Amino acid sequence: MKLFAMPTAVLLSLSLCASCSQDKSEPTLQQEQIAQEKTPDYSMDSFxxxxxxxxxxxxxxxxxxxxxxxxTGSTPDTLTGASSPACGITEIHEMVDVDGVKTMRSTGHLPVPPSGSAVLKPGGTHIMLMNLKESLHKNDSVDVVLHFAQKGNVTLRALVR
Ligand SMILES: [Cu+2]
Known part of the structure; x- marks a missing residue:
């Protein structure tokens, strides 16, 4: 139970999560624009x-x-948290500089503005799945539940890559 009560402001060292820094290639702006033109993995209402x-x-x-x-709608929303049956603790992490060291820490919420995007990507804000119940291998599927302030819960099935 103590683990679940971990304060959100607690700083976690990068070594806890080697996967966060695994992908060192930062997508360029152009690549991100192309990504927006792709077929979405999921569509739900205006999301x-x-x-x-x-x-x-x-x-x-x-x-x-x-x-x-x-x-794609005109109503702002906020990602307030996430959960997954695959792990014991799920947190939204952001990357911050602490005395020149890139460190991740829990962030309470992430805005999803109207006609805008919230981007969770390597080296940036991400969803941290901690205390994995089983090992995750390439091509496994994992349910990730996103909690939105307005939209409620959205369950997405993600592939391990
Ligand atoms: Cu993290």
Whole structure:
């Protein structure tokens, strides 16, 4: 139970989550624009979900989930959290510089503006799946539930890549 009560402001060292820094190639702006023109992995009302994927990870270890959430509507929403049956703890992490060291920490919420996107990607904001119940291997599927302030819960099935 103590683990679940971990304060959100607690700083986590990158070594807890090697998968966060695994992909060193930052997508260029042009690549991101192309991504928006692709077929979404999921569509739900005015929301589109692109580039959904989860990294591999070992049992009791951690993995990261990434997705680009595009809001084509005129109502703002907020990603307030996430959960997954694949792990014990799920948090939204952001990357911050602490004395010149890139560190990840829990963030309470992520805005999804109207006619805009929230991008969860390697090296940036991501969903951290911690205390994995089983190892995640390439091509496994993982359910990731996104909690939105307005839209409620949205369950997405992501492939491990
Ligand atoms: Cu993380």
């Amino acid at each position: 589109r979900f692109y580039d959904l994927r989860v990294t591999g990870g070992i049992r009791n270890g951690s993995a990261a989930a990434y997705v680009t959430i595009t809001n």
